[in-house]
Amino acid sequence: MAATVVKGALVIDGTGRTPIEGGAVLIEDGRIRAVGGAADIGVPEGAAVIDLGPETILPGLVDAHTHLSIIPGLGHQIGQLRSNAAQAALRAIPNMRTDFLSGVTTMRVVGEEHFLDIDIKAAVNAGRIPGPRLLVATRPIAARHGHGTALTASDGPEEIRRHIRENLAAGADLIKYFATGGTSSARAAADTCFYSPEEIRLIVEEAHRDGRPAAVHAHGGPAIRYSVEAGVDTIEHGKLATAADLELMRNAGTWLVCNHAIAFHPDGIEKGDGGNPQIMAKLKISRERSPGTFRLALNSGVRWALGTDSMHGLLWFEAQKAVDFGATAEQALAAVTRNAAEAIGLKDSVGTLEPGKHADVISVRGNPLAEIGALRNVGLILKGGVRYDHLSAQ
Ligand SMILES: [Zn+2]
Structure with missing residues (x-):
């Protein structure tokens, strides 16, 4: 493949280094070869040039x-997961396209039935449908009486082991389990723990023995401590986490993956489940508590990243909410690039613009370090050096 040089008014390479004014990224064979001042990079013979003029060049975004x-706005999310494979695929493919065309070039998918995510990942990798790089958890491990239980329930050591091993056999990149209640289902409070400490230890151990990370849906209550003590890699949500939980996580090196859009954006849970008083009562608690919890997390020194939790195309909004709740623009940008990549185990291949990494490169109008909302205005989208932003016009 011939080389490509991407030039723009500013290059933010995502490493935390000072942005490069009048910068350029040299791409060869789908990989980044060099990043620097446009004059230093030059234009190798035969290279294509993409000159973005006033735009800012960034690493492709990572949704953790x-x-x-x-689609949260349709309501009854667990019911959506229970729908048949064709119905699920008909929602999934346009959703993924929306995410991709918002500049998300890597996404971690934390729960689908029918092994739908395995098939979609294969189709993306084969070039049959456009989409981000995917890490997939396939079927979530969830207790019969718990939240997140769609078509597959896993109780006790035998079922848990069998379902995890079936997931791994099918190609799961990680194991996701639901330990607590959630906002989008009516039954249990978000700090109820459905699994015993023994079951949690078993889930994490089964994942780790196969060299895969474990991610847990846990808002608060004892599930966070059980999971951190079991060695879980990422706590998802953590909206009711206490200072003690966050300190435990920081000391263990456990990542916190936050999401606020689904609770705060008008197209989130409110749109879909506004008619369900139990869910709305939980949403009210979530809205009241999560900004404070997020500030606690910021002060605790815990490592954190952001994910949209199905709010397709709205990773920019996640970053905006993080800033609204006290993060700096630099922290929020890191949480959707470098830190998100590290949280999901891909720090060596994506998340920053550095030589050797995949050429996942986007541009935005404006400077997200000055105004994080600039992430909304995506122009160029390259994944592996291949250009996809023309799809936005179709
Ligand atoms: Zn989720």
Whole structure:
């Protein structure tokens, strides 16, 4: 493949280094070869040049927590996961396209039935449908009486082991389990823990023995401590986490993956489940508590990243909410690039513009370090050096 030089008014390479004015990225064979001042990079013979003029060049965004087939605004999210494979795929493919065309070039999918995410990932990798790089959890491990239980329930050591091993056999990149209640289902409070400490230890151990990370849906209550003590890699949501939980996580090096859009954006849970008083009562608690919890997390020194949790195309809004709740623009940008990549185990291949990494490169109008909302205005989208932003016009 011939080389490509991408030039723009500013290059933010995502490493935390000072942005480069009048910068350029040299791409060869789908990989980044060099990043620097446009004059230093030059234009190798035969290279194509993409000159973005006043735009800012960034690493492709990383969404650390989402689902393909869920549309929160349609309501009854678990019911959506229970729908048949064709219905789920008909939602998933346009959702993924929306995410991709918002500049998300890597996404971690944390729960789908029918092994839908495995098939979609294969189709994306084969070039049959456009989409981000995917890490997939396939079927979530969830207790019969718990939240997140769609078609597959896993109780006790035998079922848990069998379902995890079936997931791994099918190609799961990680194991996701639901330990607590959630906002989008009516039954249990978000700090109820459905699994015993023994079951949680078993889930994490089964994942780790196969060299895969474990991610837990846990808002608060004892599930966070059980999971951190078991060695879980990422706590998802953590909206009711206490200072003690966050300190435990920081000391263990456990990542917190936050999401606020689904609770705060008008197209989120409110749109879909506004008629369900139990869910709305939980949403009210979530809205009241999560900004404070997020500030606690910021002060605790815990490592954190962001995910949209199915709010397709709205990773920019996640970053905006993080800033609204006290993060700096620099922290919020890191949480959707470098830190998100590290949280999901891909720090060596994506998340920053550095030589050797995949050429996942986007541009935005404006400077997100000055105004994080600039992430909304995506222009160029390259994944592996291949250009996709023309799809936005179709
Ligand atoms: Zn989720």
